[in-house]
Amino acid sequence: MRAREFLLTAFAALIAMSANAQVEKVYMNPVQSAVSLDSNKKNRLQTKLIMGMSKAHTLKTTKGQTLTANGQLASDGYKYALNVKVTEASHKQDEELFSSKKKDTYTATVKMNVALVDVTNGKEVANSVFECSASNKDINTAYYKAFNTVDEDIIDFIDNSLPVTAEMIEIYQSDVDKEDAEAKGVKVNKGSASGVRRDMMFTVYKEVGGNRTEIGKARCEQVLSADESLLKVYGKEDGDKTVAELFKNMDGSFNVVFVSRSKKLWGKLGSGVTKVFKKDERTNYYEPNLDRQAKLKVGLMGITAANSGVTKDALELLASETVEGLSKVTTIDFVRQLHPTLEAARKAGLDGLINITFDKLDQTTSKTKEGKTNYESHAYISIEGINVHEGSWIEMTDADQPHSSMENAAEAVKKAVDAMDDHIKKFAEDVFPVAGKVMEIKEAKDYVDKKSKKKKNEEENAQPAKQRGSVKAASISIGSNVGVRKNMMFDIYKQIKGVGADSRVFLGTGKVSENPSATEAVIKIKGSKKGDEVIYDILKNATDDSIEIIVISRAFDGIGGFLNRLL
Secondary structure, three states: EEEEEOOOOHHHHHHHHHHOOOOEEEOOOOOOEEOOOOOHHHHHHHHHHHHHHOOOOOEEEEEEOOOOHHHHHHHHOOOOOEEEEEEEEEEEEEOOOOOOEEEEEEEEEEEEEEEEEEOOOOOEEEEEEEEEEEEOOOOHHHHHHOOHHHHHHHHHHHHHHHEEEEEEEEOOOOOOOOOOOOOOOEOOOHHHHHHOOOEEEEEEEEEEEEEEEEEEEEEEEOOOOOOEEEEEEEEEEOHHHHHHHHHHOOOOOOOOEEEEOOOHHHHHHHHHHHHOOOOOOOOOOOOOOOHHHHHHHEEEEEEEOOOOOOHHHHHHHHHHHHHHHOOOOOOEEEEEEEEHHHHHHHHHOOOOEEEEEEEEEEEEEEEOOOOEEEEEEEEEEEEEEOOOOOOEEEEEEEEEEEEEOOOOOOHHHHHHHHHHHHHHHHHHHHOOOOOOEEEEEEEEEEEHHHHHHHHHHHOOOOOOOEEEEEEEEEOOOOOHHOOOOOOOEEEEEEEEOOHHHHOEEEEEEEEEOOOOOOOOOOEEEEEOOHHHHHHHHHHHHHOOOOOEEEEEEOOHHHHHHHHHHOO
16 A cells, blocks of 8 residues: 655646656656665665656656755756655554454555756756555565555656647547547657657647646557657547547647646556556566677676675575576576676676675574474565666566475575575566567468458459468577577567657567577467457568567566466
8 A cells, every 4th residue: 555645836837848848867866864764775765766767758867876966967967856855764563453463564654755856947846745655574575565666656756747748640540530430549749759658648638728628538559759659548528539529620729638647646547557558568678679699798786685684604595596597597698797886897898787685584483283393584685687788777676485494494594595596587587688570470370351352353453452360470580599499488569660669569479489590489479469460460461661570588477477468
């Protein structure tokens, strides 16, 4: 559970500013605290905030190491500074519902003031109060899990503070000539250059003489270019029909405008759309180069203990398991030497870094019915992935592993830490993927569009009927050179050339069906929402040279995760 109170200031100025929205530079000052909060928690909180801000494409964020004056930031080319101050950090033991009986879990609560400042004039653009909380048997872990929500909070804050305003260019997915037409989707005049991203939410207004009336909501379905995007419209009452009617009758006396907003402010609609969208969403990852025929070079930034409760032996064991886990990742060139700074990693020619913190090691004992001692150990770690070239944090996750032993405490610790190599391996596979293009169909189910064939045959100089079918297997442009192996899993997307991630539309999943060659592999395809038919159409009919089909590798997350992305 968490609550959020938005206290936006200078709203009218923001609306005016959004009309000329562009991606601006922001400097995030180190997290400050008015209460006791150790450096490990501060760093973790700042990293989660940075990760969230990197997803809000209207800003280009730098993680600051020192508090820096506004004037200095302005002279260095920054437009904004983000200041975060923790005002409360507390925890309490949970109680049973309708009872004062204590549970074995703790709830940690953290409150913080967040402010966005225009460094060119020192004025506060917007501010907000974040409150996050989470429960766990371990107090430190409860704090860490509470911090896990702030990356989404900061996206909402930025979307509300620096909205993008777009105007409608045309309607798509609708027959506006029908009497009862509905505008299910529209093309607007803002794209990646203004920070529009896939899944960004908008409020739809009819604007007359500067006055706006809300007529619906919309979500960005696809970014088409630097200056254009496709939005899916969700009408307010008959708002989608209103949009269609307005578009048919545009005479210059009004506009239909779209203003980006936080999806969480929209209650059930925002939450519902988010859940639908997340079916094909995956862990944040290092954006791959489709033409790359060499593995990413990934090294270690560090493996550190967060507190004195983590023994030297346990830390050394985790270091060994980390090396073992990363050595199993076939898609990266793992460099074993430590690179404690981004500068050192850049000099070594690395593309990515993994940073691991051993957050906590719990050791307890219990007695069996026979009176024997059972040694229990619970290890908690944090894993971070870093883009060396951009100096940005890609993703952060937690892993915890309990284990027990009837032999001794050391054996229990060993078993708990031994299991961490799989967590680290999966994280690296997801965060540092390989990617390639779908080249040609190897197996398909063909069928003919009879209506299209009949119509074509009636025309003078008739052309062959459009080929239709579904792809069952296809070749891809990467192989063992970049670590592709039999049974490797891929997500399949169509995207617009030169636009990249925010133009991607999920089509299904692929699995390498046989041992690949050095530069090519064959995948079996499972389409999502007729994605296998879309692949067939693009490859067979070649109707649009700007569209390409790509694959991005991912760790196998079990049959449940596999099915969820297809449903």
